[in-house]
Amino acid sequence: MNKSYFRIASLYLLLGVGMGMVMAASENFALRPVHAHVNLLGWVSLALFGLFYTVYPHAAANKLARVQFWGYNIALPVQMLALALFVTGHAAVAPLLGISSVIVVLGVLCFVVNVWRYAGSSQK
Numbered sequence: 001m002n003k004s005y006f007r008i009a010s011l012y013l014l015l016g017v018g019m020g021m022v023m024a025a026s027e028n029f030a031l032r033p034v035h036a037h038v039n040l041l042g043w044v045s046l047a048l049f050g051l052f053y054t055v056y057p058h059a060a061a062n063k064l065a066r067v068q069f070w071g072y073n074i075a076l077p078v079q080m081l082a083l084a085l086f087v088t089g090h091a092a093v094a095p096l097l098g099i100s101s102v103i104v105v106l107g108v109l110c111f112v113v114n115v116w117r118y119a120g121s122s123q124k
């Protein structure tokens, strides 16, 4: 799971900096919120999830960690696509943006529970 977190995170980094380059070169900043969230929810958060589960492998062995991994990683690309469409004037995607955002937040909630359960635990 950790390896997958790092690999997926690195793809979001590539996408995020690529979007940054395109925005800067074209001087079109319409997708600025998508760029920021791809970098922060994609690259930064996924890399930190991977680091946490590397330090506390025991925390990765429960159902909550699996629910987090699949929920977050399925919902995040949907959320980013819906956000891109929403900020470029396609208001009809709002429900999809809402639902995917809730799933991402639920994934974060699973992570928070695991952090509180296992961070600092000697049972690695």
Ligand code: HEM
Binding pocket: 016, 017, 018, 019, 020, 021, 023, 024, 029, 032, 033, 035, 036, 039, 040, 043, 044
């Ligand atoms: C080659 C790498 C990058 C390039 C070329 C780039 C480019 C840009 C550009 C052109 C903007 C819009 C600035 C404006 O509207 O005045 C921006 C905003 C932003 N970027 Fe990047 N960026 C890069 C990497 C990153 C990374 C790695 C992160 C986070 C980990 C990040 C987070 C943000 C944030 C939070 C904003 C503000 C978004 C907003 O105000 O809505 N960027 N970036």
